[in-house]
Amino acid sequence: MYRYDEFDDAFVRDRVAQFRDQVTRRLSGGLTEDEFKPLRLKNGVYLQLHAYMLRIAIPYGTLSARQMRQLARIAETYDRGYGHFTTRQNLQFNWPKLRDIPDILELLADVGMHCIQTSGNCIRNVTADHFAGVAADEIEDPRPVAELIRQWSSLHPEFDYLPRKFKIAVTGATHDRAAILAHDVGIAIVRNAAGEIGYRIIVGGGLGRTPMIGKVVREFLPKPELLAYLEAMMRVYNLEGRRDNKYKARVKILVHEIGIEEFRARVEAEYATIDGSATNADPAEAARIAAYFAPPAYETLPAESPAFAAAKAANPAFAAWVENNVFPHRQPGYAALTISLKAIGQPPGDASAAQMRAVADLAERYSFGEIRVTHHQNLVLPHVRQADLFALWQALGAADLAEANVGLITDIIACPGLDYCALATARSIPIAQALAKRFADPARQREIGPLEIKISGCINACGHHHVGHIGILGLEKRGAESYQITLGGDATENAALGEIIGPGIAAEAVPDAIERLVETYLALREKDEPFIAAIRRLGLAPFKAAFSGEVRHAAA
C-alpha cells in the first residue's frame, strides 16, 4: 500500500492545524457561516439534517488494517459507534461535533488519512476497481495510476476552483467494476495492437440530474503521457465548463453541448501547447509509486486447496457463501472475498466500530493487513489463502458479517437519503431494508441470480439508481415520499441508463412492485439468463405491463 512520506505527513498536519484555527474562529464568532462553509467543505465537513457529517477519503478504496482500526476508534470516541461506507469508496461519520473535528483529523493524520478534496468543486477522491491487483482479467493494477492522479490533483492550484466537482475512476481489467463510464473521466488500462500498455480515456459520464454515459475521447494514450493529457482536458473544462448554472456545470454537459469531436479537438489543441516533460510524471517517480503496489509475499500453493474443497462439501451454508462472496484470485491457492455490509434489514454500507475492528483483525491475520472498500458499499479482503476461508467465514459470522448475498437482489446500494441527508427528497434506506426483508430467502435469491438494485434519495443520484438493473429514485410528490422505478440500467462496460417504467409509487408499494418485475423475469427468462440480459432481450414492455398491473391493483 502507498505510504505517506514526510512531505505528505507534514502537509496533512499543516492542514489540520489550519482547520483547527478556522474552527476556533468559527466557534468564537470570528468567522460567519458564509465565510466558514467553503473552508469546512474543503475539509470534508458537511452540515446534514441532524448533525455535521465528516467524509473521509479512502483513495481508490484501499485501506490498511491499522487505518480501519483508527476509524473504529473515531467512531467510538467521537461519533455514535458506526460509520457509513459510500458509493465513492469513502467513509462518512454522521454525528461528529464541529468542536471535535480537528481532533478527529489529527487521529486520521496519524494513520495517513484525511478529508481533503472529499467535497467542493475540485478533483475528488479517485476510485478504482476493488479487485485491483487480484483479478485475472487485469492488464495492470490501476492503483499506481490512481495514486499518481491523486498526487497530481491534490491541491493542484489550477484545478482548485473548477466549475463543479470532478470524479475520476480507473480500471485495469476488461470487466469494468469501477463504473468508469459513469464518471467525469474514466480511465481504462488497455493494450494496443503493438502490445503496449496505455490508457483509453473516457469523458463526460455522470449520473445526477442529467445522467450520461461517458464517451471515448482518446482510444489509446501512451502511458507516460497521462498527466499532460489530463491537464489538457481539465483546462478545456475549467475554461469552458459552464459556471452560470450549477446544474449545467459538469463536464458531461460541455461534452454534450459541443459534441465529443469538438471536445476532443479542443483537448488535442490544448495538449499540443503543453510541455509534457514538465507535467508528466518522472519515470523514476512513477516507478517509486508503483513499487508500493507490488504484490504481497504470497506462498506457493496448489491452485485448489483440498481443505477448502472438503469444507465446502461438508458445509452447504459455507459453500453458498463461497459461491456468492468469493472471487477468484490470480495467485494460485488464493481468493479475494467480499464482506457484505448488507445484512438483511441493516442500512446498506453501515459498519459498527466492533465490525470495523473485526475486519481489521481478520485482514491482519488472513489478508496481509489489506482491506478494500467497494463502490457497492461492501468490504473486500483481497488476498486470502483458500485454506483459510472456512475459519474466516466463521469469524465473520461471529461479527454479523457473513451475509451470503454479494451481487444478489439483497446486495442493494442505497444512499443515506432523508434519514441523514439535507438534500434528500425521500428516504432510501428503509426501502432497501423492506426489499431485503422481502427477498431474504437465500434459496430464492440464488434462484433469481445476479440483480442489482440501486436506490437514491434524490435526483443527485449518489445511490447510482440510473445504472441499477432496477433503479429506485425517491422524490416528493404532493407532500409525500414517492418512488420512481427505472429498469435496465448497467454500470459496467455495457453501461446503460435505466428507463422509467411507470408512475411514482408510495414506499409501501415498492416491495410488491419489485416482486412483480422479478416474477416477470423468472417467467420469461431463458435458461441461465441473468436479469439484465433478459431485459435487453425482451425490452421493457412485459415489465411495464406487470408494473402497471401492480400499480392498478395497489390503487384499487
Place this chain on the structure above:
Amino acid sequence: MSSPAPRIALPAILIANDLRNGDVVVRAAAGWSRDPREAVIAHDRAAAERLAAEAAAELAANRVVDAYLIDVTLGDAGEPVPNHFRERVKLRGPSIRPDLARVPGRTSTGART
C-alpha cells in the same frame, strides 16, 4: 437562511442546528432546547415574525446554523409535530435508528453537551 415569516403556515416553530455540536434544536422560551415540547409555538403572524427576527439574530450571533421556521400541527399533548415529513425526520432522528432517536431532555446550547 431564516424563512420570511409571512409565508409560513401556522402554527409554526423555529428550528436550527447548534453551531458547536450540530444538534437539532428548537427555539424555546429561554434560548434553544433539544426538546421539541419546549418549542415556542407561533399561533399568529406577529409571533412568527418575532421568531423569524430571533432566527436572524441568533444566526448573526453565531449560536446556531440553518435556522428556519417550520409549520406544525399540535399533538394530543400540545407537542408540535412538523407537517412535512422531512422536518419530522429532522426533529425525531433517523427513522431507521430508533435507538438514536433524540431523547427529550432540555439542553440549552449554552451547556456544552
